[in-house]
Amino acid sequence: MHPTWLLALSWISLTVGVVSCAIVVADTYLRGHRQPVRVMEIVWLVTVLYVGPAAVRLYWNWGRPEAFSRRRQEGQPRRPRRGIVVTHVSRCGAHCALGFVVAEVALYVVRSDNAQESLWVDYAGDYLAAVTIAVLFRYFGAPGRGVTRIWRALSTVAKVELLTITAFELALFGWLTLTHRVVLPEPPLHPDSPLFWFAGQLGLIAGFIAAWPIASWQLGRARRIEPRRLPYD
Template identity: 30%
Template sequence: MTMESAVPAWLTPVAWTFLTLSVLSAAFIAADIYLGRRRHTSVANELVWIASGLYLGPFAIAFYLSRGRTSTSSAPAGESTGKPADTAVALLPGGGASAVAHLVAVPFVVAVGWTIAGLAMWPMIILIAVLVVIMVAVYERVASSEPRPGHAHRLSVGAAIGAAVITVVAFDIGMVGWMLLLHFNNAMPAVTESTFWFLMQLGVLVGLLTGYPAVKWLLSRNQSVVPA
């Protein structure tokens, strides 16, 4: 017998609305950077801000305008001062990587029919984690090559991977915990439903909360974590 889903019907229009706003937000930030000629010091930083729209929606625009927007002369965005706002900015690479990894891993796992213990959720979690570690490590290497106050050298491959792994482990406490909560409460929609993607966006936010202490610690170290 199939159990009735615990996902309320009203969540579907909410999901479609926020998903639409998320795409438009990412498009707005991309247009402001490339059409508005507000380029950053690296493409990696630009992609992080654009990706923030995929899970923060319109809130990403407000955050971008206050913390990520550059002048038309390509001057760097606000410098890191060690304040909570800087840690929030430093969380964006992980959040963006997770959002993009979901877009890649979920359809792939479904397409190939990959399951573990009869569930597609486990391979999704594994593949997403691997992709996020790779993307965050690459971001750290690329972004750290740019001149930064108090950071005189580029992160080594080992330091970049180490920072990425620590970030992802802390992030997954929230993200995986959220997915398990949905699964065991029969509230995990099919991947073809808008509610699935909306709930994954919420999961990214939960992951940012659990990842905050780790990123704050890494940011306090001279050689780890590069804010967007």
């Protein structure tokens, strides 16, 4: 059995994430600070769910539309570099977080023997789900219709997001491997345990940190990692 204090810590961490998410939900839907790009509402809710209060601060400074309106009034019409990087990493992180949840739950449900070690299958499922969600997000936000719309979504993910998603996922997988093999090898962690999601939460935070320099490098290379024009530019 896992230590009681560790289970308690897991529940506390997950609860903090839920409370942080509730704060952003209230600001977005009750106070009316809706995102100009609607998909970013999902992105920020997912981000604060796994990062917690630190992501609430990031949202308040760089993700809240009101913050950019205030900067525009102060003569700063475009977002600063840090705001662009935060938005990009948060978006890619949301893809990875949603992919992690969807893939892990689906594999746990369909797997006949959950005691069998198959981390590589889990990782393949997580990565494929993350990329698929990234394409879906881009698809619903892309102009045009039919094949053209699908192609725009695929090409945007390949050119703009795939590298950041890959860096994020590698850090996540590294942490999960360390957790499963070294830190908490017995009994095995499964999605029916709060410890599993606590480990995933820490891994997603590690992924967020690892993806940051990649996004900064892309921006430094003049790689466009945001839409050409946003309503608050």
